[in-house]
Amino acid sequence: MTVPASSVTGHKSRDDARTSLRTWLRLLACTNLVEREVRGRLRDRFDTTLPRFDVLAQLDAAARESKAELTMSDLSRRLMVTNGNLTSLVERLVREGLVKRETLATDRRTQIVRLTPLGKRSLDAMTPEHQRWIDSLFADLTPSERTRLYELLGKLRTSVQNSLAEEGGK
Amino acid sequence: MTVPASSVTGHKSRDDARTSLRTWLRLLACTNLVEREVRGRLRDRFDTTLPRFDVLAQLDAAARESKAELTMSDLSRRLMVTNGNLTSLVERLVREGLVKRETLATDRRTQIVRLTPLGKRSLDAMTPEHQRWIDSLFADLTPSERTRLYELLGKLRTSVQNSLAEEGGK
């Protein structure tokens, strides 16, 4: 394994740090571009929002993993949003009949959230188009580039998690 | 150059589409992780928010490019947020004395936004720490991995922009 010269001195070069920052800014720009587009299309085509879509998609994904039951906290962890955020979001979905919420008999604090048949149908109508949108946005990347990007983002995620764990453990 | 079998039939394989989707979800997860962390630190260390920081950083970047003057619309384009959003954001920064806004003499519709000396000092206090945060989050990526990620994200951005241009041009 090769050791970069700068590690002798115990700090990274200024260039490395600038590359990190530039990469982060570009990551953010890409995410915003895609997210804005997906938001707009969900709105135009299905009159819904990205957070609502995400809730339905996560509930469906959980069901496929045979974790038929998700609590509010499970859902907020999966969606990476705060618990309080989810309350009003699920509230609206319940009002629209896409989701149902029921108190768990064995622990009356916890709320179980489930897709209704209507919610499932609604999601199934959106999913194929959503996938096509994403695919067309990625169209100029070759399969191997996509795979490489996927891998590098995996490394980045691990790096971020490690960094947070170190920081949090102090 | 090898040609995938599916290109004979004129459409991509299902696998390619799934890779796009998986890559997109991972991109979003990474962005959310980093963004949440940066938000939290800006809040804890400097009692400010990411959008506010972004406004200051863009104003400073523009000044360095000797584009000393940015209008509200310039700024909203650079930040990739809507014009209406910026109004209240800049409003708050003006109230805090970090930014000043003045009407352009030659066109009384347009507002020029500028960093105040206080705003510049405030930004300069935050910038080095911000760069260190980002760099530590990227710590596990080698320089060449960072560079490769940067390049691939550049390709992705181009791909997204091409896709939007085609769609918009119809």
Add this chain to the structure above:
DNA sequence: ACACGTTGTTTTAAGCATATAATATCTGAG
């Protein structure tokens, strides 16, 4: 039994974001 810390959820207050409509100003064709 019961006080106390923990866990799951909701509420609240503030800020961010968008789309749409309104307002103000400019510009150019006639």
Add this chain to the structure above:
DNA sequence: CTCAGATATTATATGCTTAAAACAACGTGT
């Protein structure tokens, strides 16, 4: 000159997001 667009910004309504506090239910050690 004047008025019909075009452009720059702000206002409004709605929804998302977070942090922090409040609330409710659980479970354990005494």
